Amino acid sequence: MSRNTPNQPAADTDEIDHPWVSRLYGAMTPMEWLFAPHREYLAADLSGRVLDVGAGTGGMFEPVLEATGGEGIEYHAVEPDETMRKQAIETARQVGLSVDIRDARAEALPYPDASFDVVLSSAVFCTIADPETALEEVARVLRPGGEFRFLEHVRADGWRERGQDLCNPLWNHLAGGCNVTRETVDLFVAHEAFEVLELERVRLGVFPASPFYRGRLRRRR
Template identity: 65%
Template sequence: MAPSDDSAAAAADPVSHPAFAALYDRCMPDRFLVAPHREYLAADLSGRVLDLGAGDGATFPYVAEASDAATIEYHAVEPDPNMRRRAAETARETDLDVHLRDARGESLPYADDAFDAVLSGLVFCTIADPDAALDEVARVLQPDGEFRFLEHVRADGWRASGQELLNPVWKRAAGGCNLTRETVARFVGHDAFAVEEVERVALGIFPASPMHRGRLRRTRDAVGSR
């Protein structure tokens, strides 16, 4: 599926949110709120792994704790230079050797079938063209490779209406985060993936809720034929 002219233009814009990056740890106390779900993303990894939109490297310590360094080759992409600097610092503080690159989800600098697993932790809300990024995830995953995610999605009823009203301001203040995306529906509806599990989790407060986590398996069929 080709991106629209508008989404292609958005994807070409530089990604830089210095104020949000500086305040992120205060706004999002990761260890306090998200630890069980980062552990879910990091559990029992092996082979080549890609951390999509690594942010400040919040998932790195969990991977270092949960995985044998001898059995994992860990890659990460982050387009925001402010977050990427923080991710590099986090990588240095862990025992995990991280290959960190400046790249967007819509155009990953890796060969087809390059990874055994791709991780996405609160990422697809900020990607300019999420459909193109999901096609890229499918492309770089090996057949039977696993896509693990934790994402917030559009709510129902009055909460959805509230998200619509708040989204323009929220997006500017929260590093490009969109409140109204049907992210899980996008994931499970993609022809390149089979659903292993999807569950709603007790995490997040309005307007960045509800949240879901899950695992998808890359099928052996052709990628991106939607």
């Protein structure tokens, strides 16, 4: 079952709420099969304390439950968007996964240092206001030897790159703050706190929100 923790101080979320974006997520449910193998990749062999950064409407919950059976795992999630967070709570209830869902930004995670074994990020860093600070927070809350697993879309090249530059202002407005021009994976792999375990470009997404990469980084000891 899902639970909120109102007694836990939450980071300032500036009343983030995009109801119509949440409805769009719901309308895209029939296309979830496209994401399924990548969500399975993120959920494979999970154990210990896990943090889902920017859980959205709870797209990772069912894959995590299928991969773990809900055993040997303590699952936490943050989601600053009010409508999406409510949907995530309902998703957790429907699939039967126990999740501690908190109202917080990735830039100010309400957890102690080295408190998680795995951090998950699934198409999240495109919307985070300060991705550099958020990555520092991921590194902070991961224990040494822990994993950061991600699926993110990044800046393209060639004519697609120029097209992304042109359409990003409108896309950002319509897609709840999503940016299609970020070099997110470069940011990840360049961070001195991590070593790369796996990194691959995957066949997912359509212009302008493409290409996608997935991977696993290990927190250096």
